[in-house]
Amino acid sequence: MILHNSMATSLFLMSLLMLFLDSNPCTALSWRNNSLVDDIGIPCPVSPHPFTMCKSEAEAYGYPCEDHKVTTEDGYILSLKRIPHGHDTDNSTGDQKTRQPILLFHGLFVDGVSWLLGTPEQSLGFILADGGFDVWLANTRGTNTSRKHTSLSPKDPAFWDWSWDQIAEYDLPAVLEFVYHHTGRQKVHYIGHSLGTLIILAAFSEHKLLHLVRSAVLLCPIAYLSRTRSDLTRLAAQMFLAEAVYRIGIHEFNPVGKVAAQLLAKVCGDPKIDCHDVFSALAGPDCCLNKSTTCAFMLHAPQPTSMRNLIHLSQMVRSEGVRRYDYGNAKENMKHYKQPHPPLYNLSSIPTHVPMLLTHGGQDFLGDVPDTRHLLKTLVRNHDSDNIEVQYLPDYAHADFVIAYNAPRLVYEPMVDFFQRH
Template sequence: MDPSRPKFWNWSWDELVTFDLPAVFDLVYKETGQKIDYVGHSLGTLIALASFSEGRLVNQLKSAALLSPIAYLSHMNTALGAAAARAFVGEITTLFGLAEFNPKGEPVANFLKALCAYPGVDCYDLLTAVTGHNCCLNSSTVDLFLKNEPQSTSTKNMVHLAQTVRDGILAKYNYGRTDYNVLHYGEAYPPVYNLSNIPHNLPLFISYGGRDALSDARDVDTLLDSLKHHDVDKMTVQFIKEYAHADFIMGVDAKDIVYNAVVSFFKHQH
């Protein structure tokens, strides 16, 4: 399909769970013949948790490291994020008539400008406005990142994430009308992803930051609570007080603090 056509963008993170992640796993598994150690950050943790809860991928999986996990987003405390979640009242699947949500395009820039005028939203530093105060970024890494990011996503995906923020549960996309939901799911409300169904013996490494505004520590506590029956010796939790959302991927000391711990965790699972 062609990205210039609206149909290309008719997906939310449900499709990443159902099609995208399994395709990646199938390819790697086929090429290597080995079970997979998965590392996800942010949305990459959400789709992994949702997949594992449905029993997908677990046969090809050795262990999973989830950095800055987002599953519950009720406490997301970035002023910009909270304003955006209110603005994306789900039912506008094609906001401004756009199926593609391109952060670098004019319509989205105008939308962000309007949000930035909300009381309490300071967009002087957009990265901070979205992720919280990162402690450990250097400017050359950020410059490189901003050359390639943020990439487009679908407006429908943004709406789905906003629903996740507002409803406080992990559920499939809500079409906003009972008849549409019945058509898609056979029931009036979207099915919920039940995280307590994740196999209790699946080795999990979870790392989160004390200053992360997207993956708020209270929401991570809710996630950990839903995993409370997990085998104790199969779960490692790391809390880094001074880290925010982007530190996990761009922090100058992320290798020493996070990645070495992840690699060591993977090695111990064999």
């Protein structure tokens, strides 16, 4: 059985390798405006130690940083970081009792440090802290700092037996409730990127967490994936027809992020290959990344996730709706859902009073424009007009919203203005 699971993983990684090697190493990522000012062919320097969010990022720039532990209902022990105020307390706006809490929830294959990879003038986490907010950074189960459990070891197959359903059902409420109670029962502003948008939409569609969330900003909202332009994502979805392996009784889910990271390191170690093409192959040609931030990102990602999580996402590529994980046969689905097919997350049922800002890019292959417009039609049609805003950036792709050099002006300033109005 382990052989079959390893074969599925190998096929997926082979598809990654073929696409990366097929990329043109001479093509700059920012082909529209030549924003990459450093030499493209020079590989990123090797990092001798993994990123530690507080020590190497926040505290290195003079920001206070706290490390909290949050235990989910199903036993996962998550790392939750906090930057309670800006690096200069005397110049900070407000105090800790009046600062509005904000939770930042990362996307797939990364963790909370993705919000801190640039300078204080470029990184959203630092910008919000300097802007008077109480900043919290989530780290989902399976990532490097959230790999503990009350009874399971990461070496146990059961540790990896989850998809984003469980992140939405357990990780998200556990973290939100912790922030809510730790900050004097203040409602929390929420910012999600990619997978971080999918889980909050799923929760809202079931009318959950509304008592904890003050407003929600969705960067590259992910819900419908059937029209994705990412060849890599489509190929991976087809490879995960090997999910049939699960359907015949395979229950061992090894974390794929670690293996993918090793492959990525080999590929990026070849001076003939431009590692920036990795971004383009997966998520679209980002317009506005600089070399140093991209290198920091590549040294930090990909983070581990579960095989079942990737299978669930691949199911979404082949489906028109947003459903819970499909166990592959009526008997298993009946056992988990009391119906032969996995239930839909009814996104049209999201309450119309929830303040939401959705921002997406024209070059994003994952949050593809047709899929995102389908989501927007679902949400905007009945939503209170005063409580929903949409921003479209035609040159932006997936990573631009988190690490682009001009995101502070184009994305973060409107976001802070939105928070101040809600």
